[in-house]
Amino acid sequence: xxxxxxxxxxxxxxxxxxxxxxxxxxxxxxxxxxxxxxxxxxxxxxxxxxxxxxxxxxxxxxxxxxxxxxxxxxxxxxxxxxxxxxxxxxxxxxxxxxxxxxxxxxxxxxxxxxxxxxxxxxxxxxxxxxxxxxxxxxxxxxxxxxxxxxxxxxxxxxxxxxxxxxxxxxxxxxxxxxxxxxxxxxxxxxxxxxxxxxxxxxxxxxxxxxxxxxxxxxxxxxxxxxxxxxxxxxxxxxxxxxxxxxxxxxxxxxxxxxxxxxxxxx
Numbered sequence: 001x002x003x004x005x006x007x008x009x010x011x012x013x014x015x016x017x018x019x020x021x022x023x024x025x026x027x028x029x030x031x032x033x034x035x036x037x038x039x040x041x042x043x044x045x046x047x048x049x050x051x052x053x054x055x056x057x058x059x060x061x062x063x064x065x066x067x068x069x070x071x072x073x074x075x076x077x078x079x080x081x082x083x084x085x086x087x088x089x090x091x092x093x094x095x096x097x098x099x100x101x102x103x104x105x106x107x108x109x110x111x112x113x114x115x116x117x118x119x120x121x122x123x124x125x126x127x128x129x130x131x132x133x134x135x136x137x138x139x140x141x142x143x144x145x146x147x148x149x150x151x152x153x154x155x156x157x158x159x160x161x162x163x164x165x166x167x168x169x170x171x172x173x174x175x176x177x178x179x180x181x182x183x184x185x186x187x188x189x190x191x192x193x194x195x196x197x198x199x200x201x202x203x204x205x206x207x208x209x210x211x212x213x214x215x216x217x218x219x220x221x222x223x224x225x226x227x228x229x230x231x232x233x234x235x236x237x238x239x240x241x242x243x244x245x246x247x248x249x250x251x252x253x254x255x256x257x258x259x260x261x262x263x264x265x266x
Contacts, residue, residue: 031190041243069123150199179204
């Protein structure tokens, strides 16, 4: 099976960096996709990302599921107009364990296959970073002009929400550092994500080019949005969870059955 062909006919490709097709044809490639550990269950907003990792593994490549333990302590500005609540380490570790158990039902983490999936947590390499070390080694490689040009940053500077903190502004550098770290330690050459992540992912490919003199790639899928433009998967009562403790099988089924006709096609 060919990963790009598989995703293309399913309508699951939004943006793709030049050279991605050639890289995947050349060798078994390692790719990662990040999950936000703000709860101990994924919800249907994560489902397309999980499907991408599943197809990636089925096509003979190696998926990494990255839990954003460090980035979960900051908050990603992409697609949001407000800052998020921050979590403590104990909660993050609990959420990571629960999310891995969920992903294991769909993705092979445990076999001895060369492309068995791995789970990594960016808190493990970020916790030892000092502020001075980070701005010296990473911050100097990317200009503020480059960071300001990203859509997720532009929108917040142009009056969406209450502006943007320095913490959130530097988010793309932290995510880029994840990509660089995985490139150097696990030969990870591709990052997958939703279309709102394109800016963060390309910052990572730029860091890899400048710091490691390497080549890395990006591929994003479209976000499923409702006809009114809001994110698919939110209801009046909140997220539609993949864990039956939070969304019963009955409610889960009812959600899909009750989707409006215009949203069903998406």
